[in-house]
Amino acid sequence: MSKLKHTKSLALFKKAKRIIPGGVNSPVRAFRAVGGNPIFIQSAKGPKIYDVDGNGYIDYVLSWGPMILGHSHPAVIKALQKACERGTSYGAPTPLETELAVMIRKIYPSMEIVRMVNSGTEATMSAIRVARGFTKRDKVIKFEGCYHGHADGLLVKAGSGAATFGVPDSPGVPRDYAKNTITLPYNDLAAFKRIVEKDGKHIACVIIEPVVGNSGCILPRPGYLEGIRKLTTKHDIVLIFDEVMTGFRVSFGGAQKAFRIKPDMTCLGKVIGGGLPVGAYGGRSDIMKMVSPEGPVYQAGTLSGNPLAMTAGIETLRILSRPETYKQLMAKSAALEEALKDAARRAGIKTKFYRAGTMFCTYFTDKEIYNFTDAKSSDTAVFAKYFSGMLDRGVNLAPSQFEAGFMSLAHSGADINKTARAAYETFKEIK
Ligand code: KE4
16 A cells, blocks of 8 residues: 555546546556556656655656656756747747757768657658658568557557468557568567568568667667668668667667667657657658658648757757766666666565666566567566555656666766665565
8 A cells, every 4th residue: 555645646537537548648657557546747857756745756757768857957948938938839840940850860870861740659650651652562570569659550469470460459450551560579580580581572661679668678689680780781671760769768879879770760759859749750861852742752740840849859959969968877877777786686586677778677587588578477566566665665667567767867876875775675575
C-alpha cells in the first residue's frame, strides 16, 4: 500500500476515466503494467516532478526522453515566453525551421535533408512511405520489441509463417496492411540475412531502433548493426534508424555516431522539441528529394515546424552543443549505473542493468538480455514491486519493464544518492 497520499490523483483519475479512454492520453501512463493508479502531475522543475497531492519525485521518465536538460530549464522557458508573444502558429515557413534543420544536420550529417513533423509516429510513418516511393517496393522489415509509433503498418507482429507475413498486433489494423511488414528477432543477423537474401528485391526498407528502448534497454550485439548496414546496402534496401529515443540519448550524435553506422534515413523526435510536440525525418538527399512538394511522395502537417516547438528545440540543442554538457550527462549516467548495481549487490537481489549513454533499464533476472523474448522472461512482477517501492520513496521510474529510464543534466549527485538509497531499501523489501 502506498505510503504517500494520492487522494487528489485518485479523484482526478476517476473523473478522467469518464471522458478519456482509460483516463489517459497515452496507454503506458495508466500504470496497467505495474498496478495501482497513475499520479497526476501538477508541475516539474529540474530533476523533479510534483503531483497534485504535493508529493515530489526524482524523475527518470523525463516525458519519455525529451527533458534531457531537466524540466522547465530557464533558458528554454524564457525563449518560449518570447516566442509566444510573436504568435504561436502561422502555417507558413519561418526561419526557425531552417535553423533547427541546420543544427540537426550538423549533429547528424547523414540527414542531408530534413522534414519536420509533429511526432515520432509521423516521422517513422513518413520515412517508410518515402522509402517505398523511392524503391518502388512494398515490404518493410521491423524487429520484435521495437516500437516505432502507432502507424497501422507498424503495429504488426511476426506471422505464424515465421518471418513471411506479418499479422496485425492491434484490432483495427487490416490484415492487408500487416502483410507487407516482416517482423524479425532483434540481434539475430542470420535471420535477417536469410530474409534479405531470399526476398531483398521486394523489401523497401528496414526500420530499427539501433538500441531498443521499447523493451527496456537492449544493446546491439557486436557486429549486428554493421551486418544490417552491409546487407541493406547490398540489396539496395533503405536503412532507417529510428532514433526518436536514441537520438541525443545514446550520444550527442545518437546511436549512428556511437556505433559509427551511416543509415540512409533517420527519424528523430522527443529531445529536438525540448518537450513540445515534434518529430523529424531525413536522410540521403536523393531519397528525400521524393518528398512533396519537391517530389511525388505526399506528406504534410498543419503544425509541422511550429515556431514554439522549433524554439524549444533550438534552445535545447544549443545547450546540448556546449562542450561540457555530454561529459556531465555521461558521468551522471555512469554514476547512477554504479550506484544501482551496488545497491542490488548489497541487497542480494539478482538484476541485470543495461545502459546506452543516458538511457538505461534494470531487469530482474540473472540471464543476459539480447532480445524481446529474453526481456519478457525477466520477472515483471518483481519489476512492478520495484516501481511501486521507488515511487513511494520519491523516485519516478517508467511504469513498465519494457521502457527505458533517462538521465538529465539537472540530476545532482544528491539525487543519485537518494535514488540509490531508495533502490537498496526497495530491493531489500522485494527480493
Ligand atoms: P511518438 O509518436 O510517441 O512521438 O513517437 C513514437 C516513437 C517512435 N519511435 C520510438 C523509438 C519511440 O520510442 C517512440 C515513442 N516512445 C514511447 C516510449 N516508449 C512514447 C511514450 C508513449 O507512448 O506514451
